[in-house]
Amino acid sequence: MNKGLTLVLAGVTSMGLAFSAFADDYITLASTTSTQNSGLFNAILPQFEDHTGIDVRVVAVGTGQAFEIARRGDADSLLVHDTAGEKRFVENGFATERADVMYNDFVLIGPADDPANIGEAQSAAEAFAAIANAKAPFTSRGDDSGTNRAELRLWENAGVDPDGDWYRELGSGMGPTLNTAAAMDAYVMSDRATWVAFGNRQNLRLLFAGDEVLFNQYGSLLISEEKHPHLKHDLAEQWHNWLISEDGQQAIADFKVDGQQLFFPNAK
């Protein structure tokens, strides 16, 4: 009985120690799944840590949830791709500063045989209109994320109100949406980074890209010290500044998957 008790106490203590053995210097960064899943953070975060000794802990969720986490003061920093939303965040006083960091683009993915023939389209508007006209299956993230909002703007741009059995709103992140599109052999709009890193393509191919309206801007935000005094503002500021510094921008540019650069630094 005593032996058993000692074992249990030893186990509990070691667990307790494991839980408390964190790096002393760290910040929590709320970001999106595209930056996480593409592998960007795995590439650039070690460089930042080498430089400053700060461990960046990434919580990767949908854009809406990322904003909510930051609004509640649960994250020290925010890196998302919804410029309009970011500006509103600053206007409402939750962030003190917003900066362009990098961009990539959205791409249109679809079944290899391309029933709506969007490969021939001359513009994004034309491609979207073609899909609607063909009533080809299209899977939308439908989760009010940055990507989703961009997608809806593009439908509007094309003069189409997407509605009907062919338009399937999934309420999912980018990865799960791509999985579903692959299984349904449907069209889907994805950010390039997630697509390049995606492993379950099945019959899907990249069919259309390059239109300027498909531009996808990422921004970093400094959370307001006034609203959330408890956050690690000094460390977060180091991160924010590093991202837009020459070192950070170079690190982003250096990140490649299969020889392709996925994110293009554009800090001013």
Added chain:
Amino acid sequence: MENNAFCVALSLLLNLDASLFQIVALSLQVSLMAVLIAAVLGFPLGAAVALWRFPGRGVMIVVLNALMGLPPVVAGLAVYLLLSRAGPLGEWGFLFTPGAMVIAQVVLVLPILAALSRQKVEELLGEYREQFMSLGMSRSRMMPTLLWDARFALLTVLLAGFGRASAEVGAVMMVGGNIDGVTRVMTTAIVLETGKGNLPLALGLGIVLLTLVMLINAGAYLVGELTRRRIG
């Protein structure tokens, strides 16, 4: 795909992949700690409900039974709102740490342990009550005796709780954030890899997780059988 997944699982295990080991260790730590805490709280709670009559006892039993089916993502959301800086317990700074994951899993496992231990203790009480009263035992004195006497059945209850904890993803994802190297456990890693379309890897991780849980259950069964034969 299935063959691929088994090969991946095997290679993961054989290579003793360092990050895999870290994820497995954290999964075990979080779930075992949660079950331990839930047992310390839940077994006496279940026994108490079995032993004492009080107003609202029936309601309590129904609620405990119902909470066994609490959706993990709901539990995660509730704990998130509690631990968030904007919430009542924000001062603790527990969010996005393994501690928060333990708390969320305790919320999930506690009803199971309490409801099932209550049922078992009530059964035993039917058998023992008169003898215990004859021996002069107060109801609080009966509690440790009943719980110890029920230990073989309670071991199975513990395994049920552990199964629930190690299998769930909704709660730990919400309050842990699936942070690489800090709060990533097996189930959230599987969700991540699935989201990246790395299905063989995801399935391989699933097989590793199942194997682990199977081993734990086998171990518990052996311990139970061996001691049962000694003690009767």
Added chain:
Amino acid sequence: MTSFNVPLLASAALLPPPTLRFDGVAFNQQGKALLGPCSFTLDGTGPTLVMGPNGAGKSLLLRLAHGLLSPTQGQVAWSRGGRPRQAMVFQQPVLLRRSALANLVHALAVNNVPRKTRTQIACEALEHFGLTSCTNTPARVLSGGEQQRLALARAWVLSPQVLFLDEPTSALDPAAIKGVEAAVRKFHQRGTRIVMTTHDLHQARRLAGDVLFLSGGKVCEHTPADVFFNRPVSREAQAFIAGELVG
């Protein structure tokens, strides 16, 4: 619930046997009168055997006397020094999932006997009832007779002034019955007041000092053993002894 915790005394034999009195005691359940009203006094040295046909209320009477149940009417009273230390042995021995020794140690622990002395007292009791070979055996794998003797050993370590037994040998074979009856006699020799139910006439003849005869929930007769078995006073007792079905 009445308090069962009466401090353990060195030897029950030093005290005069307690007197049990039933004053108009009745027990009803769901409107039906299962027992009583009955009044009687047990003030001899015993052993008192409570007898009667099935359903007469013998078990009920025992439980009311021991305090496991409260009477619907009337009073159960003890004289000469208040409520005495008591123990009860049931028809089916109720033993914990632990060794024979551990069962006794548990009973001692519950009654706050000093930790250091528990094992020794328990071992002595096991020896006294011929159970030394079973010391570390799981109690639940013992034979019926051994289990019942263990239950008696458990009662023994509590040094009860009164021992209630509810048909303790109904489920046992003749050899086991002998062992249990010998154990009961040990209690009597030590000075414990025995109150025991049985439906076995021969057992009653072997053990009884006096007999309390019940039928249909009423006390029909309370007489010394030789009177009861040879010249029973009540019609029901006569019929019972003659072997007829009563009630």
